[in-house]
Amino acid sequence: MYDFSFQSPVKSMAGRGKFRSIGEFTGSKKILLISDKIISSMAFYGEIKELLKGRIAGEFAGVMPNPECEMVDEAVTLCKSCGADCVIGIGGGSVLDTAKAVAVLSCEEGKTADYMAGKALGRHRQELILVPTTAGTGSEVTNVSVLTDPKINKKLSLVDPILYGDIAIIDPCLTETMPKRVAAASGFDALCHAIEAYWNIRTSPLCEALSMEAVDKIVKNIYPACNGDGDAQEEMVIASYIAGISFNQTRTTVCHAISYKLTSDYGIDHGLACAFTLIPFLRYESEDPAVKAALDRMGRYCGFSGSEALIDEIDRLYDAVGLPRHLSDRGVKPEDVDAIVDAGMAVPITKLCKREVTREAMHRIITDLL
Amino acid sequence: MYDFSFQSPVKSMAGRGKFRSIGEFTGSKKILLISDKIISSMAFYGEIKELLKGRIAGEFAGVMPNPECEMVDEAVTLCKSCGADCVIGIGGGSVLDTAKAVAVLSCEEGKTADYMAGKALGRHRQELILVPTTAGTGSEVTNVSVLTDPKINKKLSLVDPILYGDIAIIDPCLTETMPKRVAAASGFDALCHAIEAYWNIRTSPLCEALSMEAVDKIVKNIYPACNGDGDAQEEMVIASYIAGISFNQTRTTVCHAISYKLTSDYGIDHGLACAFTLIPFLRYESEDPAVKAALDRMGRYCGFSGSEALIDEIDRLYDAVGLPRHLSDRGVKPEDVDAIVDAGMAVPITKLCKREVTREAMHRIITDLL
Incomplete structure (x- = not known):
C-alpha cells in the first residue's frame, strides 16, 4: 500500500561546461551574485562574471558556513538596494541556502529571524539560479534553506515550495577545486541524504530507485x-x-537530526557531523527485518551480496577518505552525551526512520563514538 | 561524460483513496470536469462530483480516443462560457491530454488547429489537476498533449512546460475498473515508455534508475x-x-514513432500500436554492445541473468496478457509496409534511439510482424 x-x-x-550557458537563463535581468570568499576568488567565478557582464547589479561574496540570520539580512538589503530581480548562488550548501532565502526575503519586509521564528514566507521571489560547487548538499534541488539564529545558537530550516530554484546547473568543472577534506565530508553528506531518504517512512519507489543509484555512484567514486x-x-x-x-521528498532523519548540535556547539562541519553517526545507524536500522530487506536490495544494486557487505564497504571508505572516528577528538565529552541525545531526540525528523530510534539506542551509539 | x-x-x-482529497486542492475555484462517456458513468466519478459539490461550473464528458482538434475547441468553448478557472481531467491519456490543452487554450484566442500547426502556446493556463484512470500513458506528469488533426489525419504533439499540471492524483482505486484488454495494452504502453527512455540518447542516471524500477514493477505485475x-x-x-x-525527460523513440500511423490509418489503440514493435526493437537495440550492457543491468535489476532473459520474459508476457502478434489481423497489408516505414522514419523521435534505426531494420521488423 x-x-x-x-x-x-x-x-x-x-x-x-554547462556553467558557460548561465547567460542564457537570465534574460535581461539585473543579477545579484551570491558566493563566499573562496569561490569568488576562483577562475570560474571570474568567467561567470565575464559571461554576465553588464547585467550584474550586485555581488555578495560574504557567505560564511552555517549562514546566520543577520548575514542573510545584509544580503537581502543589498538585493533590494541594487534592484536585482535575479539571484544566482554559486557555492556549497551555505551559499545556496543563503541565495534561496535572499531571493524570497528580498520580496518581503520582515527580518530573517522573523521567518525562522515561524512567520510565513510570501508567495513571490526573484528569479533564482543555483550553481553548486560542492558535491554533497543537494540544496540546488530542495525547497529548504538551513539557517542559524545565533541568539538561540540553533540551526533551523525554512521549508517552503517558494524556495525551489528555477534552474540548477550541475557542472563537474566547478567541483574539481574542492579540497580533499571537503570532498570527503560532502560526499558522506550526500550518502547520508540517499540513505536517510531510503530508510525513511516517507520513502517511495521513486526515492528508493534514486537513492540506490546515488549510493551506487558514491560507493564506487568517493575514494577516487x-x-x-x-x-x-x-x-x-551527479550522485549528490x-x-x-530523493531526500527532498522525504526529509532526512536521525543522522541529520544529531548533526545540528554537533555543528552548533562543537563547530563540526555539516557533512562530517552527519557522517559520524551514519554507519552505526545503518547497523541499527538494518536490525529491523523490513529495513534489512530494503538495504539488501540496495547492496545488490551496488554489486554486493547484501546489506552487510554494503555497510562494511561504507565503513572501509569512511577510513579511506580520512574521516575521523571519534567525537572526543572534536571536543565532545562523556558528560555532553545526554544533551546531544536530548537535542537529537527533539528534532522531529528523528521520527522518520522506519525502525524507531530509541533514546537508549541513540545514547549508546553516541557514547560508542566518543 | x-x-x-x-x-x-x-x-x-x-x-x-487519494482521489477523495481532491476537494483540498481546488480551493474555491470554479471547476470544469473533463472525462469520457465511460468514466462519467463510474461510481467514483459520482463520488468526485459529490466531493466538489457547488464548485463545478461545467462538465465535458465527451472526450473520444485520439482527441481531435474540433473536440478540444468544443471543450475550450465550454470552459470559457462556464467561467471555470480550474480544469480537472479524469480518465485515460486522451482525457488527460484534452484537459491539458483546454487548461491552456481557454486562456487564448486561437483554435486548437493553429497551435498544432505551430502557433506558440501562451504563458497562462487555468489550474490543472490530472487524475489517471488507466495505468499506461503517464500523461499526468508530462508536458505533452497528443492530439489529432483529422484534416491531415495525423497525430501531433503539443510540447510545452505550460502543459504540466499542478497536481496529479495517482490512485489505484480508479484503475481497477479497466477492462483486461485496456490493462494489457496500457501496461505495455507504460513498458514502452520506460524502455524507450532507457535506450534513449537523452537518458540520464535518473531516467535509468526510474525506468529500471518501472520495468521491474511491470514485468512482475502486468499479468496478475x-x-x-x-x-x-x-x-x-505506480509503474506507469x-x-x-522518465520518458518526459527524454521523449519516446521508434515504437511510438511507428505507432502514430498504425493508430491513424488502422484504428489500432495507442498502447497496442506501440507494443507491436517493442520486442523486435528490444532485440535490435540490444545488438549494440553499449545498449546490451545497459539492458543487461536492467535485466539483473529485475532479477534475471541479463538482457536476453528479460526480453524473453517480456515476450512471454505479451502472449500471456493476450496481445495480438500480427499486424495483418489489424488490416495491414504487405503493400502498406513502405508507407508505414516512411512515416516511422519521418518522426524525429526515431533518431533518439542509441542504436540508429535504419530504414532496412524498420522494414524488416514491420514485415516480420505482418
Whole structure:
C-alpha cells in the first residue's frame, strides 16, 4: 500500500561546461551574485562574471558556513538596494541556502529571524539560479534553506515550495577545486541524504530507485574523487544531485537530526557531523527485518551480496577518505552525551526512520563514538 | 561524460483513496470536469462530483480516443462560457491530454488547429489537476498533449512546460475498473515508455534508475493486474507514473514513432500500436554492445541473468496478457509496409534511439510482424 508524494520542479541541467550557458537563463535581468570568499576568488567565478557582464547589479561574496540570520539580512538589503530581480548562488550548501532565502526575503519586509521564528514566507521571489560547487548538499534541488539564529545558537530550516530554484546547473568543472577534506565530508553528506531518504517512512519507489543509484555512484567514486579523479568527481556531483532529489521528498532523519548540535556547539562541519553517526545507524536500522530487506536490495544494486557487505564497504571508505572516528577528538565529552541525545531526540525528523530510534539506542551509539 | 536535463514539476500524490482529497486542492475555484462517456458513468466519478459539490461550473464528458482538434475547441468553448478557472481531467491519456490543452487554450484566442500547426502556446493556463484512470500513458506528469488533426489525419504533439499540471492524483482505486484488454495494452504502453527512455540518447542516471524500477514493477505485475489482482494493479499505476516521469525527460523513440500511423490509418489503440514493435526493437537495440550492457543491468535489476532473459520474459508476457502478434489481423497489408516505414522514419523521435534505426531494420521488423 503506497502513500507518497513526489515533485522536483527545479529545471536542472547537468554536464561538463554547462556553467558557460548561465547567460542564457537570465534574460535581461539585473543579477545579484551570491558566493563566499573562496569561490569568488576562483577562475570560474571570474568567467561567470565575464559571461554576465553588464547585467550584474550586485555581488555578495560574504557567505560564511552555517549562514546566520543577520548575514542573510545584509544580503537581502543589498538585493533590494541594487534592484536585482535575479539571484544566482554559486557555492556549497551555505551559499545556496543563503541565495534561496535572499531571493524570497528580498520580496518581503520582515527580518530573517522573523521567518525562522515561524512567520510565513510570501508567495513571490526573484528569479533564482543555483550553481553548486560542492558535491554533497543537494540544496540546488530542495525547497529548504538551513539557517542559524545565533541568539538561540540553533540551526533551523525554512521549508517552503517558494524556495525551489528555477534552474540548477550541475557542472563537474566547478567541483574539481574542492579540497580533499571537503570532498570527503560532502560526499558522506550526500550518502547520508540517499540513505536517510531510503530508510525513511516517507520513502517511495521513486526515492528508493534514486537513492540506490546515488549510493551506487558514491560507493564506487568517493575514494577516487577525493584523490583528484575527474570522472569520479563528475559521478559524485551527479550522485549528490540525485540524492538531493530523493531526500527532498522525504526529509532526512536521525543522522541529520544529531548533526545540528554537533555543528552548533562543537563547530563540526555539516557533512562530517552527519557522517559520524551514519554507519552505526545503518547497523541499527538494518536490525529491523523490513529495513534489512530494503538495504539488501540496495547492496545488490551496488554489486554486493547484501546489506552487510554494503555497510562494511561504507565503513572501509569512511577510513579511506580520512574521516575521523571519534567525537572526543572534536571536543565532545562523556558528560555532553545526554544533551546531544536530548537535542537529537527533539528534532522531529528523528521520527522518520522506519525502525524507531530509541533514546537508549541513540545514547549508546553516541557514547560508542566518543 | 553526462549531458542531460531533468525536471518533474507536477506535484503528485499517490495512494489508495487519494482521489477523495481532491476537494483540498481546488480551493474555491470554479471547476470544469473533463472525462469520457465511460468514466462519467463510474461510481467514483459520482463520488468526485459529490466531493466538489457547488464548485463545478461545467462538465465535458465527451472526450473520444485520439482527441481531435474540433473536440478540444468544443471543450475550450465550454470552459470559457462556464467561467471555470480550474480544469480537472479524469480518465485515460486522451482525457488527460484534452484537459491539458483546454487548461491552456481557454486562456487564448486561437483554435486548437493553429497551435498544432505551430502557433506558440501562451504563458497562462487555468489550474490543472490530472487524475489517471488507466495505468499506461503517464500523461499526468508530462508536458505533452497528443492530439489529432483529422484534416491531415495525423497525430501531433503539443510540447510545452505550460502543459504540466499542478497536481496529479495517482490512485489505484480508479484503475481497477479497466477492462483486461485496456490493462494489457496500457501496461505495455507504460513498458514502452520506460524502455524507450532507457535506450534513449537523452537518458540520464535518473531516467535509468526510474525506468529500471518501472520495468521491474511491470514485468512482475502486468499479468496478475490484467487478471484482477488489486495489489498488482496498484503496482502498475505506480509503474506507469514512474515511467511517465522518465520518458518526459527524454521523449519516446521508434515504437511510438511507428505507432502514430498504425493508430491513424488502422484504428489500432495507442498502447497496442506501440507494443507491436517493442520486442523486435528490444532485440535490435540490444545488438549494440553499449545498449546490451545497459539492458543487461536492467535485466539483473529485475532479477534475471541479463538482457536476453528479460526480453524473453517480456515476450512471454505479451502472449500471456493476450496481445495480438500480427499486424495483418489489424488490416495491414504487405503493400502498406513502405508507407508505414516512411512515416516511422519521418518522426524525429526515431533518431533518439542509441542504436540508429535504419530504414532496412524498420522494414524488416514491420514485415516480420505482418
